[in-house]
Amino acid sequence: MKMRIHSRIAWPFILTLVLTLAIWLIAVPLLEKSAYQKALINGVPVDLSFVQNTAIVISLTGLIVGLSISLIYTNRYVDDLKTLTEAAKELGEGKNQEINLLPMQNSLREMGELREALQKTAHQIEDQINALSKERAMLSAVLRQMTDGVLIADSSGKVQLLNDAAEKLFMISEEEALGRSVVEVMRHHRLVELWEETRDGPAKTITMEMGAMHKFLQVVGIPLGEELPGRSMLLFQDLTQTHRLETIRRDFISNISHELRTPMAGLKAISETLLDGALEDRTVARNFVVRMDSEVDNLTQMVNELLELSRIEAGRFNFDYQRIEPYRLMQKPVERMVLQAERVNLTLSYDCPVDLPLVFADPERISQVFINLIHNAIKFTPNGGRIHVTAYQDGHMVVFKVSDTGVGIAEKDITRIFERFYKADRARSGGGTGLGLSICRHIVDAHGGKIWAESVENEGSDFYFSLPVVYGEN
Amino acid sequence: MSRFTLDQEIRLVQDEMLLLGSLAEQAILNSVDALRRQDVAAARTIALEDKKINDKHFAIENHILIIFATQSPLARDLRLLAAMLEIITELERIGDYAKGIAKVAIRLADDETPVPIQEISTMADKATSMLHRALGAFISEDVTAAYAIPKEDDEVDALYITVYRKIVQNMIKNPESIDHTNQILWVIHNLERTADRVTNICERIIFIVSGELLELDSSDDEDQDV
Numbered sequence: 294m295k296m297r298i299h300s301r302i303a304w305p306f307i308l309t310l311v312l313t314l315a316i317w318l319i320a321v322p323l324l325e326k327s328a329y330q331k332a333l334i335n336g337v338p339v340d341l342s343f344v345q346n347t348a349i350v351i352s353l354t355g356l357i358v359g360l361s362i363s364l365i366y367t368n369r370y371v372d373d374l375k376t377l378t379e380a381a382k383e384l385g386e387g388k389n390q391e392i393n394l395l396p397m398q399n400s401l402r403e404m405g406e407l408r409e410a411l412q413k414t415a416h417q418i419e420d421q422i423n424a425l426s427k428e429r430a431m432l433s434a435v436l437r438q439m440t441d442g443v444l445i446a447d448s449s450g451k452v453q454l455l456n457d458a459a460e461k462l463f464m465i466s467e468e469e470a471l472g473r474s475v476v477e478v479m480r481h482h483r484l485v486e487l488w489e490e491t492r493d494g495p496a497k498t499i500t501m502e503m504g505a506m507h508k509f510l511q512v513v514g515i516p517l518g519e520e521l522p523g524r525s526m527l528l529f530q531d532l533t534q535t536h537r538l539e540t541i542r543r544d545f546i547s548n549i550s551h552e553l554r555t556p557m558a559g560l561k562a563i564s565e566t567l568l569d570g571a572l573e574d575r576t577v578a579r580n581f582v583v584r585m586d587s588e589v590d591n592l593t594q595m596v597n598e599l600l601e602l603s604r605i606e607a608g609r610f611n612f613d614y615q616r617i618e619p620y621r622l623m624q625k626p627v628e629r630m631v632l633q634a635e636r637v638n639l640t641l642s643y644d645c646p647v648d649l650p651l652v653f654a655d656p657e658r659i660s661q662v663f664i665n666l667i668h669n670a671i672k673f674t675p676n677g678g679r680i681h682v683t684a685y686q687d688g689h690m691v692v693f694k695v696s697d698t699g700v701g702i703a704e705k706d707i708t709r710i711f712e713r714f715y716k717a718d719r720a721r722s723g724g725g726t727g728l729g730l731s732i733c734r735h736i737v738d739a740h741g742g743k744i745w746a747e748s749v750e751n752e753g754s755d756f757y758f759s760l761p762v763v764y765g766e767n
Numbered sequence: 768m769s770r771f772t773l774d775q776e777i778r779l780v781q782d783e784m785l786l787l788g789s790l791a792e793q794a795i796l797n798s799v800d801a802l803r804r805q806d807v808a809a810a811r812t813i814a815l816e817d818k819k820i821n822d823k824h825f826a827i828e829n830h831i832l833i834i835f836a837t838q839s840p841l842a843r844d845l846r847l848l849a850a851m852l853e854i855i856t857e858l859e860r861i862g863d864y865a866k867g868i869a870k871v872a873i874r875l876a877d878d879e880t881p882v883p884i885q886e887i888s889t890m891a892d893k894a895t896s897m898l899h900r901a902l903g904a905f906i907s908e909d910v911t912a913a914y915a916i917p918k919e920d921d922e923v924d925a926l927y928i929t930v931y932r933k934i935v936q937n938m939i940k941n942p943e944s945i946d947h948t949n950q951i952l953w954v955i956h957n958l959e960r961t962a963d964r965v966t967n968i969c970e971r972i973i974f975i976v977s978g979e980l981l982e983l984d985s986s987d988d989e990d991q992d993v
Contacts, residue, residue: 469907476782477906480899482789505796505896703885 309359313352321348373397373404377411384415441530448492448523450475462508462529484527487514491525500532509536541712552595552727556588563588598728602713602735612655612739616763619652619684619691620645626663627682634671634680641667643682652691652760658736659760662744665729666695666756673754674699690742690759701750710746733758773838777847780830781906784851784858787823788902791858792895794820794865795961799891802872802954803884810876813869820862827855846978850971854905857964861898864957871950880947886930887951890958893923897965905972913972916965917983923962930955 324344380392392412397404436443442459446452452475455467463470463478470478475488483501490497491514498513513528563581571577627643634641663682670680678698685692702710711734713727737744737758748754794813801809831852834840840848875882897916904912931952938948970983 473906474778474782476785480785480789480903482786482793485786485789502796504792504899505892507796507892705885705888 303363306359306363309355312355316348316352321345324348370404377404377407381411384411384418441528444475444478444527444529445517445521445524446475446488446527450488452478453524458531459529462510462531479527484512487512488525488527490514491516491527492523507533509533541709545713549599553592556592559588560585595728598732602728602732612658614653614655614740616651617654617656619649619693619760620647622652622654622656622659622760623663623682623684623693625656626660627667630664630667630671634667637671638676639671639674639678639680641671641680641682645684646686649684649686649691651763653763654740654760655736659740662733662736662758663693663695665733666758669729670695670697670699670754670756673697678753686762687759689762691762692757692759694755694757696753696755698753701752701754702746702748703750707746707748711744773834773840773844776830776834776838777840777844780827780834780848780851783823783827783830784855785902785906787820787827787855787858788898790816790820790823791861791865792898794862795868795891795895795898795958798865798868798872799884799888799954799958801869802875802882803888805872805876807873807876810869810872814866817862817866820859824855824859824862828852843975846975850975853971854968857967861961861964864961867957868954871954875947875950878947880944882951883930883933886926886933887954887958890923890926890930890955890962893919893926894958894961894965897923897962898968901965901968901972904969905975908972908976910973910976913969914983917969920962920966923959927955927959 321344325341328341328344376395376397377392380395384392392408392415395408397408436454436456439456440458442462443454443456444452444459445454451472452470455463455465455470455478460467460470463480465478476485479485479488481501481503483499487497487499494516496513496515498511500509500511502509509532511530511532513530515526515528517524517526563585567578567581571581623643623645627641631641667680667682674680674697680695680697682693682695684694711730713731734744737760741761742759744756744758746754746756794816797809797816798813800806801813831848834848897919900912901916903909904916934948934951938945966983970981973983974980
């Protein structure tokens with residue numbers, strides 16, 4: 294290839310040289326010879342300078358023409374090469390262009406091949422860059438969207454990467470965290486210890502509770518070793534929710550045992566006393582049996598509520614939905630509870646705007662929700678207090694509100710009161726089964742509504758539940 | 768000594784101080800948790816951990832003194848190191864408060880008398896959250912936060928007064944519970960003092976940035992009225 298390009302550029306020049314040589318070695322001697330012969334025959338003296346001058350002129354002209362042609366060719370090659378070199382340089386700098394369309398002065402095949410080869414390389418580089426950036430975007434999206442926190446630090450303990458979940462966990466933006474020490478970012482001695490151990494040793498997992506937010510974390514430390522020497526990664530899994538569910542389950546089991554044990558113990562005590570001779574005294578015996586009967590009633594109520602709850606929870610409960618006016622939903626249960634409220638010197642009142650749209654509800658079940666809520670309000674409101682029931686529209690929902698002037702609920706309890714057996718204040722909740730609000734929540738959930746509570750301690754509580762408005766009524 | 772080394776040394780001390788802060792913070796939370804769960808083993812661990820806090824306090828103090836002696840820091844560096852010397856003392860004290868609460872947890876482990884644990888937990892959460900954010904403000908030299916955090920001390924004080932009244936009433940009603948009540952009084956006092964220490968830390972942050980030494984909260988007084 295190299296040789297051929299050289300020969301092509303040089304051929305006009307070489308041809309001229311050969312011709313000149315031929316003129317000097319063959320034509321000139323031949324011409325001179327014929328001139329001598331002429332002179333010998335004719336006896337005329339010969340002027341040889343003519344022949345030599347002609348030869349010189351021809352040679353020089355040939356030489357100049359040949360050189361010019363060579364120069365023109367060479368210049369064209371050099372220009373083309375320059376163009377391609379520029380293109381290659383730009384390719385190296387990441388600027389992509391259509392090399393195929395570059396103007397070429399010489400249609401030499403080799404130059405064309407070089408251009409093709411460059412073009413191919415350019416396409417390959419572009420493809421690779423695209424593939425890499427796609428992969429990078431995908432990995433980065435995975436890293437960002439991961440629910441687990443990720444932190445990567447170098448061997449000196451400077452943070453090099455922090456994903457979204459970790460940003461939230463440590464309440465610091467990645468921008469602020471990059472380049473800071475792991476101590477400054479994580480702010481917890483156990484996490485720093487884990488990082489130190491991971492840097493010098495194998496992967497390790499710990500579980501811990503972090504700070505005043507009481508976040509329950511499982512943290513895995515992984516040395517990145519061969520791929521990224523000296524760096525290590527910490528993975529944070531937030532198990533707060535799982536931990537909470539575990540606590541609920543534990544509480545549930547301990548509560549149900551406790552709730553069952555109390556009436557059971559009562560029954561046992563009564564039956565033992567009866568067996569020990571109380572049976573002989575009819576009045577005392579009768580008294581005991583009455584108490585047994587009421588204990589059994591308590592137990593039965595609890596078991597029934599538990600069964601109902603598990604039926605609702607399992608979704609095996611049939612609701613009898615109707616289109617109904619909100620005031621009709623609240624009127625019956627509230628009037629039923631008025632007497633009970635008056636007995637403990639409380640005012641129970643209700644109002645309901647008449648222009649509220651129809652809702653979709655099972656009146657029997659919703660009446661149960663009202664009774665449970667009002668019953669609670671009566672239990673937790675001191676003498677002379679007020680309980681008020683009302684309703685209003687909020688978008689596609691009608692919200693019912695039962696407010697009291699009672700003792701209120703502590704902030705910590707307010708999210709848990711709808712759990713089974715959860716009693717915020719065991720001393721005051723007395724004989725309740727701890728299932729009422731849980732049942733309410735399930736009934737409202739089944740209606741597609743929501744139930745929640747707001748409260749200020751020692752000032753009172755507001756319980757809300759919402760029911761969906763009948764379509765087209767809004 | 769070159770500038771680079773002094774910067775590095777200060778960073779090292781700062782990281783150590785943050786770790787001490789984390790130990791103190793967790794110690795308070797753990798002590799209240801031990802009290803809630805009546806967990807004697809956990810309470811004993813806190814007493815042991817306090818030794819770690821004290822050792823770390825001395826190690827940092829030593830480190831700072833060596834920097835003073837060998838590098839003669841000036842201006843801002845000097846203020847920073849002097850402030851850290853003060854802050855680690857506050858943190859060590861907070862560790863002592865945790866140890867005090869842990870001791871109460873051990874004493875009350877077999878006592879079935881109800882404890883106002885809800886209020887105590889809230890006080891502990893509030894005070895440790897203030898501590899955490901105050902040290903965060905130290906890192907970022909956030910003066911606004913340093914002025915704002917001590918205001919939250921009022922909430923801790925309010926809780927202190929609520930619990931104080933509650934348990935004193937209880938003490939009057941049930942004189943036999945005096946010992947128990949006294950223990951609880953000790954716990955809430957320690958938590959209230961923890962929040963006050965955070966106020967002192969905030970004063971130091973302002974000192975680093977502005978060079979001014981000022982008292983942020985006049986209620987920061989050992990024998991305040993309740």
